Amino acid sequence: MRTTGMDDQADRDTPGGRPPNPLTRCTLEDLRRRTSAKWRAYDPDVLPLWVAEMDVPVAEPVAEAVQEALRRGDTGYPAGPDEYADALDGFARRRWDWEFPASRTALVPDVMLGVVEMLKLVTSPGDAVVVNAPVYTPFYQFVTHMDRRVVEAPLDAAGRLDPATLESAFTRATGGGRRAAYLLCSPHNPTGTVHTADELAQVAALAGAFGVRVVADEIHAPLVLPGARHVPYLSVPGGETGFSLMSASKAWNLAGLKAALAVAGSGAAEELAALPEEVSHGPSHVGIIAHAAALRHATGWLDSLLAGLADNRALLAELLARHLPEVRCIPGEGTFLAWLDCRGLGLGDDPAAAFLERGRVALNSGPAFGTGGAGHARLNLATSPEILREAVRRMASAV
Ligand SMILES: Cc1ncc(COP(=O)(O)O)c(C=O)c1O
Numbered sequence: 001m002r003t004t005g006m007d008d009q010a011d012r013d014t015p016g017g018r019p020p021n022p023l024t025r026c027t028l029e030d031l032r033r034r035t036s037a038k039w040r041a042y043d044p045d046v047l048p049l050w051v052a053e054m055d056v057p058v059a060e061p062v063a064e065a066v067q068e069a070l071r072r073g074d075t076g077y078p079a080g081p082d083e084y085a086d087a088l089d090g091f092a093r094r095r096w097d098w099e100f101p102a103s104r105t106a107l108v109p110d111v112m113l114g115v116v117e118m119l120k121l122v123t124s125p126g127d128a129v130v131v132n133a134p135v136y137t138p139f140y141q142f143v144t145h146m147d148r149r150v151v152e153a154p155l156d157a158a159g160r161l162d163p164a165t166l167e168s169a170f171t172r173a174t175g176g177g178r179r180a181a182y183l184l185c186s187p188h189n190p191t192g193t194v195h196t197a198d199e200l201a202q203v204a205a206l207a208g209a210f211g212v213r214v215v216a217d218e219i220h221a222p223l224v225l226p227g228a229r230h231v232p233y234l235s236v237p238g239g240e241t242g243f244s245l246m247s248a249s250k251a252w253n254l255a256g257l258k259a260a261l262a263v264a265g266s267g268a269a270e271e272l273a274a275l276p277e278e279v280s281h282g283p284s285h286v287g288i289i290a291h292a293a294a295l296r297h298a299t300g301w302l303d304s305l306l307a308g309l310a311d312n313r314a315l316l317a318e319l320l321a322r323h324l325p326e327v328r329c330i331p332g333e334g335t336f337l338a339w340l341d342c343r344g345l346g347l348g349d350d351p352a353a354a355f356l357e358r359g360r361v362a363l364n365s366g367p368a369f370g371t372g373g374a375g376h377a378r379l380n381l382a383t384s385p386e387i388l389r390e391a392v393r394r395m396a397s398a399v
Pocket of ligand 1: 185
């Protein structure tokens with residue numbers, strides 16, 4: 001049954017006004033005490049702006065929910081998808097004017113394992129999966145690991161979906177009458193592109209014409225800057241046969257508390273119902289409690305974060321103009337990532353290697369994002385303005 005009243009409307013973190021910008025709450029000393037990948041992969045003199053973790057404290061309503069669960073000893077197995085589905089459905093109604101029934105959802109351990117499971121439902125080994133290069137590196141890794149072929153449909157020069165390129169990729173992917181899927185990243189990592197309703201409807205029409213099944217990774221959906229709007233893929237005409245993977249892990253920095261939700265469109269519900277029961281054993285029960293608390297009660301925190309990210313995007317543009325005017329950056333409207341075209345710096349295919357070696361600042365290497373990645377680097381904006389300033393200063397010193 002759907003939760004109503006308080007839970008659906010409430011931001012427990014807003015009664016006294018909007019919480020402070022979470023990006024300004026952690027000192028470098030605090031952050032260096034962290035033991036996660038971002039802070040442990042490099043030597044301590046390196047400033048890490050690479051993997052998609054954020055330099056924020058946990059939102060108070062999330063911390064409270066987890067502490068309360070620990071006090072109850074509520075550390076067993078998840079009871080089913082309803083709790084997560086209800087919290088996400090409430091968030092989707094308020095933010096995107098879109099809703100879905102819990103009956104069309106399934107718990108998955110995280111977004112990438114959810115992507116793998118959806119791809120298994122609609123393709124067989126040897127079939128193709130279309131991706132929009134440059135794209136999140138694990139799209140290549142997970143797809144090839146499950147014995148599917150990656151077919152690239154590169155974004156255009158403005159970082160947008162290109163229907164003609166997609167059509168040609170769908171033609172190649174379905175050659176010989178094979179089944180094929182399209183793994184859409186919405187919003188897009190690394191460019192931060194927020195796809196419009198028209199673009200997504202075009203995608204859906206094209207996929208429908210070719211019989212290509214769409215799996216939309218919407219992990220960055222809550223991370224759309226003020227002024228832009230995320231359009232859920234399943235809400236566009238023709239999107240009904242698709243699947244969406246969503247999670248609170250990116251927007252509230254909860255990757256260490258594993259949980260995510262797969263949602264099927266009305267035309268894919270039967271396939272989702274065939275998902276093997278054991279897939280639901282992967283997500284963490286405490287993770288689900290944390291994610292549900294974030295979606296229900298920490299949207300004021302999210303709004304403060306989004307305002308901070310908008311400021312950081314503007315600051316980055318200013319810093320690049322001043323210190324590295326040869327670097328071009330498409331001003332993305334979503335995610336907390338910035339995709340830097342460094343080809344004007346003459347640092348070769350992998351400018352991140354030079355930034356690391358000479359500037360002691362860690363970004364992600366562009367070539368790992370596939371076609372279009374050479375000469376580029378991905379920078380994580382989810383940090384304090386001070387760290388961002390220091391990072392660009394270090395990058396400039398490496399040139
Ligand atoms: C587009 C995209 N999908 C999936 C993930 C990983 O999500 P998860 O840890 O839930 O698998 C990320 C992490 O940065 C991402 O950017």
